[in-house]
Amino acid sequence: MTADAPHFVLDDVLDGQIAQAASLVSGARSVVALTGAGLSVESGIPPFRGPGGLWTKYGEPPMDGYQRFLADPAEAWRERLEPKEGWAKGLRDTLAAAKPNEAHLALMEMERLGQLDALITQNIDDLHLQAGSKSVLEIHGNHRLLRCTGCHTRFDPEAVPVDPAHLPPTCPDCGAIVKGDTVQFGEPIPPDVLRQCYRAVESCDCMIVAGTSATVYPAAEFPLHVLRSGGTLIEINPYESELTPETSLSLRGPGGAVFGRLLHHLRATGRKERT
Ligand SMILES: [Zn+2]
Numbered sequence: 079m080t081a082d083a084p085h086f087v088l089d090d091v092l093d094g095q096i097a098q099a100a101s102l103v104s105g106a107r108s109v110v111a112l113t114g115a116g117l118s119v120e121s122g123i124p125p126f127r128g129p130g131g132l133w134t135k136y137g138e139p140p141m142d143g144y145q146r147f148l149a150d151p152a153e154a155w156r157e158r159l160e161p162k163e164g165w166a167k168g169l170r171d172t173l174a175a176a177k178p179n180e181a182h183l184a185l186m187e188m189e190r191l192g193q194l195d196a197l198i199t200q201n202i203d204d205l206h207l208q209a210g211s212k213s214v215l216e217i218h219g220n221h222r223l224l225r226c227t228g229c230h231t232r233f234d235p236e237a238v239p240v241d242p243a244h245l246p247p248t249c250p251d252c253g254a255i256v257k258g259d260t261v262q263f264g265e266p267i268p269p270d271v272l273r274q275c276y277r278a279v280e281s282c283d284c285m286i287v288a289g290t291s292a293t294v295y296p297a298a299e300f301p302l303h304v305l306r307s308g309g310t311l312i313e314i315n316p317y318e319s320e321l322t323p324e325t326s327l328s329l330r331g332p333g334g335a336v337f338g339r340l341l342h343h344l345r346a347t348g349r350k351e352r353t
Pocket residue numbers: 226227228229230231249250251252253254
């Protein structure tokens with residue numbers, strides 16, 4: 079996937095489409111972005127599957143990770159504190175080295191300019207927050223944070239004392255067991271973030287779907303909801319996806335270059351006139 083980026087040339091046709099996207103964005107009442115793994119490839123985070131994928135390289139995580147956590151939270155915590163060689167360590171090292179790319183920075187700037195109202199991401203890599211975006215809804219959690227299984231409060235790791243002799247740690251607020259915020263296989267999406275996503279999606283009339291084919295629930299429902307309510311879908315993806323035929327505009331290129339150019343056009347268009 080990354081091999082495409084250095085050869086990418088933004089031609090006049092694509093630039094015209096990006097200008098058209100900028101006018102759809104500035105003309106919309108409310109804009110929401112939905113981002114996925116493709117957006118972080120340019121930050122050095124390979125996709126999970128396929129050649130060069132994290133799981134191809136390090137092995138796949140257990141498909142019943144959440145059930146394993148519930149069955150033995152102390153053991154799950156021991157593995158979290160000292161990941162063995164394999165997918166957990168590979169993922170941790172890759173995420174630790176990743177930095178936001180031009181796409182993350184452009185999305186932050188769009189929010190600052192009043193051109194983006196919410197950012198829903200399937201990524202756990204923390205890169206939208208590191209870029210400075212504020213209205214970030216992480217449906218699969220954030221690898222840096224911890225989350226209470228009772229009251230769903232998120233914590234910075236320093237806020238929850240972890241004593242290896244007394245695992246698992248418990249919530250300072252309600253006493254329930256604390257786990258990593260990343261949503262594991264078999265784990266329901268935390269209801270609070272899901273509610274906020276639906277609220278953002280229901281009030282938006284323009285959605286930018288970037289770096290994801292959005293085929294997995296619940297993300298799959300968001301673009302469909304926008305379509306059903308007569309809104310506009312803009313896709314930014316180097317590859318055609320299952321969503322492409324449904325979109326008003328599909329911008330075929332790497333996220334960094336396309337978002338960078340979109341931001342350029344949005345700045346040229348001026349500030350959004352809010353009604
Ligand atoms: Zn709690």
